Amino acid sequence: MTAPTALIADDEPHLALHLKQQLLQLWPELNILSLARNGIEAAERIAELRPDLAFLDIQMPGLSGLEVAQGIEGLTRVIFVTAYDEYAVEAFDQAALDYLLKPVKAERLARSLERIKAAMASPLQAGSEAPDAKLAGVLRQLQSAPAGRPAVAPLRYVRAAQGELMHQIPVEEVLYFQADDKYTVVQTATAEHLIRTPIIELAEQLDPQQFWQVHRSTLINLNHLAGTRRDEASRLFVRFKNHARELPVSRAYVHLFKAM
Structure with missing residues (x-):
């Protein structure tokens, strides 16, 4: 043995x-x-x-x-x-x-x-x-917030610097957030931005009915979800509307999609 x-x-x-x-x-x-x-x-x-x-x-x-x-x-x-x-x-x-x-x-x-x-x-x-x-x-x-912590309104915008410009991005337009080295990628249908807020902090600030964590490094916006796909090894991937990239779903979160 x-x-x-x-x-x-x-x-x-x-x-x-x-x-x-x-x-x-x-x-x-x-x-x-x-x-x-x-x-x-x-x-x-x-x-x-x-x-x-x-x-x-x-x-x-x-x-x-x-x-x-x-x-x-x-x-x-x-x-x-x-x-x-x-x-x-x-x-x-x-x-x-x-x-x-x-x-x-x-x-x-x-x-x-x-x-x-x-x-x-x-x-x-x-x-x-x-x-x-x-x-x-x-x-x-x-x-989740410990018992007794006051409820806080979900995050509505994220701010991302790009050179001298500061972009204010409505979270409704975000397809997904994904950790990337020292930054977090903010992906919309038309652009990609970088912010320094970690995924774990974003998960605490976003509406859990709208944003699901599907991997330790990924939060997805259900409003932009087009569907899912399984590969030959039975691994699950999520697809987005108007966006070609697919993202993997960790096994810990596969059960979330059983009803879909």
């Missing part, structure tokens, strides 16, 4: 190393493939190494642990390492996902590993969407 594999992602190296040592003491057979120092590195190594497990710190530079989890295409199971309050912890419990509160205690880690081993005894099937749908629901809960 192949030894289980794992990745640990934390921007504090001493905490990542401590968790690795705890894991190897409690589960000697576990093969720790990599210690990632930020979210971008974690996403790249998960895509490359396809570990069975990913222990993701939620607050990391580059991409948060939530964003990394949203972009996982394979069957890697996620365990969040978090300093979130009881509101978020309750969200994890309700969705039956596991989490570890910092500082990680050996007794809690041992219980977590028991749950993980039990889950791994019933392997996920390729193409299975139920765990991903559950993960997506938890991620939306964690990224």
Whole structure:
């Protein structure tokens, strides 16, 4: 039987190393493939190494642990390492996902590993969407405003500089927002602009009934959606009106399009 594999992602190296040592003491057979120092590195190594497990710190530079989890295409199971309050912890419990509160205690880690081993005894099937749908629901809960925060009107315009000009773009005209290195691409039917607002911040400001996150790096405007397409590998892509480019849908969000 192949030894289980794992990745640990934390921007504090001493905490990542401590968790690795705890894991190897409690589960000697576990093969720790990599210690990632930020979210971008974690996403790249998960895509490359396809570990069975990913222990993701939620607050990391580059991409948060939530964003990394949203972009996982394979069957890697996620365990969040978090300093979130009881509101978020309750969200994890309700969705039956596991989490570890910092500082990680050996007794809690041992219980977590028991749950993980039990889950791994019933392997996920390729193409299975139920765990991903559950993960997506938890991620939306964690990224929504905490209880008690006053409601804010959805964003109506974004401003993008181009040389000496400043463009004010109605969000109704935006086909999609997509992360691109240090910038976010704002794509309309007629032009492409760049802004510095991260995707995770835009997701909090836009109307969730109009804009859906379909990938860790992509928000789409449903009002401009022309349809979807599946390729030979059964991967889902979205198409837009009056725009030739198609965008991939991460497995965590495929369930959103079942009714379409």
